[in-house]
Amino acid sequence: MVSQQEYGLQEKHLLAVDCVIFGYERGELKLLLFKRQLEPEKGNWSLIGGWVEPNETVEQAAERVLLKITGLSRIFQEEVRVFSAPERDPGGRVVSIAFYALIDIKSHNKELVNLYDAKWWPVSNLPDLIFDHGQMVAESLAKLRKKASYDLVGRDLLPDEFTLTQLRQLYNSIFSQEFDPGNFRKKILSLDAMVRLDKKDTGESKKGAFYYTFKPESEMNVAIRIINL
Amino acid sequence: MVSQQEYGLQEKHLLAVDCVIFGYERGELKLLLFKRQLEPEKGNWSLIGGWVEPNETVEQAAERVLLKITGLSRIFQEEVRVFSAPERDPGGRVVSIAFYALIDIKSHNKELVNLYDAKWWPVSNLPDLIFDHGQMVAESLAKLRKKASYDLVGRDLLPDEFTLTQLRQLYNSIFSQEFDPGNFRKKILSLDAMVRLDKKDTGESKKGAFYYTFKPESEMNVAIRIINL
DNA sequence: GCGATAAAAGTAAATAATACTTTTAAATAA
DNA sequence: TTATTTAAAAGTATTATTTACTTTTATCGC
16 A cells, blocks of 8 residues: 655645637637737737636636636636646746637627737737747647537627528638538538528628527537538 | 736645546456545545646656556546636645546556555446546546547557457447447448458357457548547 | 357448539619 | 629539448357
8 A cells, every 4th residue: 555645745836727719700710819918928929818816716717817808708618728848938837728718709898908918810820929829729729620520619709690601601711621602501500500580691692691590509409510520 | 008917926726637547348448446545535436646746747747647556658648627626625725637548457557556455447337436536537438438439449448459349349338339240340440440460369259350450550540430429 | 061159241221421503582784 | 674693592413421231251069
């Protein structure tokens, strides 16, 4: 029998969260980045982060950061993974948990974003990021793609009412590929996850495209395959 | 412009890893659990865990724990998620990262397992676990199922040489369902991920079943769908 | 050689994916 | 007021995959 080590004798760690905030606007998938305000790497582009407090979960810490920056609560977010290379932050040993979040750019608070010196960047054209934040973004995008391939992800990125064309364009931008309009429509409608409204968007075509809304999450059949990887 | 908080002013956290160790033996998926050796909950069944040291990554901490208990290195492991409810451990605020690992039970060091007062349990019949360890196991199983549905998982759980029947039985036990022998064989062979050896296992049938080995990981085509969820 | 056993191979129907074409609705120009 | 244009929406034919089976094969023990 071998003994375990006591709680009190252990070294403690600085714990942070970093948020990869995806948004969607005018046919483009975007990422909210901000200019770092303290040394090291002050002034360079980074993810939005924050410390984990003793009385909260890491998810709550991420929600707190998200609320502070966007003014939004109840945002969809998912843990990416723990980043813990001892030298990842030259300022000291910080273990950071990366989360990715999905928001509708139109619905967030732009003044707060300005206040924090943040900016939306197209994911297809990102600046260099500090530390391992580039890796965090790459893994978040991979997770988002995986999720989008077996789940409908529009709910958090699109406005409440959207057209099938807008949903397809969102998928085009997530996967950086063009989906066939007819087949995409057929596949999506077969999932029976949305309701067609009696309203049309005439901005894109003369005929006009029907608006749809998502059915409540509770009515959704899960684990439906949308894109075949 | 809003200022960020300095590193030095922050509260630190105890950081641990907990390992959900899956093994496979005689048609059954099993989990390695051990009797906790310190208060609180001393003597109750728990996952195998350890503290994260300042000079290592959380993955290295999990590898260290796995080596200590099984004698094996280079084990397949994957992060499940961070468990950080403030009251999850009655002994104090401990943030724990759960990992799940896959090993071939035959190849591990049984003396070490005994030394640590550990025991293999069938996943279909687990004892109550301390803290949130039951939740860690449930989420690990879900992750393993997801992985097994788009990847071949036998490589880490089966011996080097195995029959298609053994691989199918592994899948049966992971998904708690019976896969059709003919269709399973057809699907698996179509992936072209294994090599048939000139050797048969005659233990299970009079005709005998050919042994197979996995092709090197580098030759594998990725993201093949095995089970349709 | 014969029956028993599970492996291995084969088959036919149903379902789904893919690459297209055609029709529709509404705005605009001739 | 009719033709033209646009993208939405519907439809279609081919191919590929999945599913539920049946048949054949190899080998053991009698």
